[in-house]
Amino acid sequence: MVITSSSNKIVKDILDIKRKGKKSSSQLLFFEGQRLVEDVLACGAEIETLIIRESSSEKYSHICTNNKVIFSDKLFEHISGTVNSQGIALLAKRPILPIGGGKLFLALDRVQDPGNLGTIIRTALACDVDGIFLLKGTVDLYNEKALRSTMGAIYKIPIYIDVEMDHLVNFIKEQGITPIKASIKGEQLYDKIPKGKYMVFVGNEGNGLSQEVEELEGLDVRIPLYGDIESLNVAVATGIILYGIKGNE
């Protein structure tokens, strides 16, 4: 049966998720496009509904699931918001991966760009980080663009959203973790960090780390800037520091 009505419950859910992100009452995530849907499925996401455009149903007949629905072309365009869509989308459950112990964590302090957030999460996964904390004020992880740029990595690494600084400070103390703060004036070079149990803090694209984070006792780590530039992109800086730590483990 082909769904054509925009008053269908699935359609309403999708539009609500796209508009509200983490504040959507549906508790589902929406992914669109062939590559992204395949990545998310390969990462072990739990499918709620796979949505196929009527004219593309043959193309995607190899993707089997009990929860497949067909949307008319017009309705698919309505949920996609783009005319050149690939005719495939997915509603999946939000990931639930608890953060346990570990020796390498990451905390994002009001990073604003969804593309940077996604890239940082993928980099953290590459470095086998044990958990990521998104402090309050960080861009919504469930924003469509952020989700797209994670390429499914959110299903493979524990991430806590809307984290209060107080809670994070408690976690650091309980676990005996040393905060690492990226800093232009830091004394510790990124590739000379001694072995340890760390949480790397990275800050806002324009303003860096907040005062509260700056005041944490820990290591101020510096990435040298050899050329005439004030700062690196936050995702690049995160990668360099995380690999600096891994290289000395």
Added chain:
Amino acid sequence: MVITSSSNKIVKDILDIKRKGKKSSSQLLFFEGQRLVEDVLACGAEIETLIIRESSSEKYSHICTNNKVIFSDKLFEHISGTVNSQGIALLAKRPILPIGGGKLFLALDRVQDPGNLGTIIRTALACDVDGIFLLKGTVDLYNEKALRSTMGAIYKIPIYIDVEMDHLVNFIKEQGITPIKASIKGEQLYDKIPKGKYMVFVGNEGNGLSQEVEELEGLDVRIPLYGDIESLNVAVATGIILYGIKGNE
């Protein structure tokens, strides 16, 4: 005098640049927004025309230049294409910085995302790279989004666009440069690269390096992936390799 007509030469130039990028006959670049305009000016760009929105003219009265024009609010919205613009934009000459000698170069092999391109250029500037070559098929550097993400860095580092592989190979040979290719199976670790004269090649987001580049004799450099992920973002990988080289210089 306030310009109101969309048939004004400056308006026509801007729309042509926004549409055609490097193919625009105007040979100028267009930057919009306060932070970006300030960055570009600070990087030493040669101003062709500074464009201020009528209702913002007082706000920007501190920016002095002979080539300032005022656009009516309606006309500014027309060139901006956004309703929430900050009312300031710049037409600047394209940078002309010749690549001379040096010991560290970067070549981009069909990188497609304009945000990645801009981030890579900033990272190269931070590592004091002597020149960047954009091989044919790489995203247009003069695309508005790419320019925005360079934050003015194009005025501080020599960049050649639309480079033919043949010319690049000649340059490498003449200068005695060793190509470095990022590779998952590479034997050389990114942080153990010996001193040398290098050109780092980074490839397309989905498909990596082209066959032609793979066949160049040089070092296959690997960034270890500790977690369950197939690849790093190309800008992050570029940063890690460039800093790997700088760290051993």
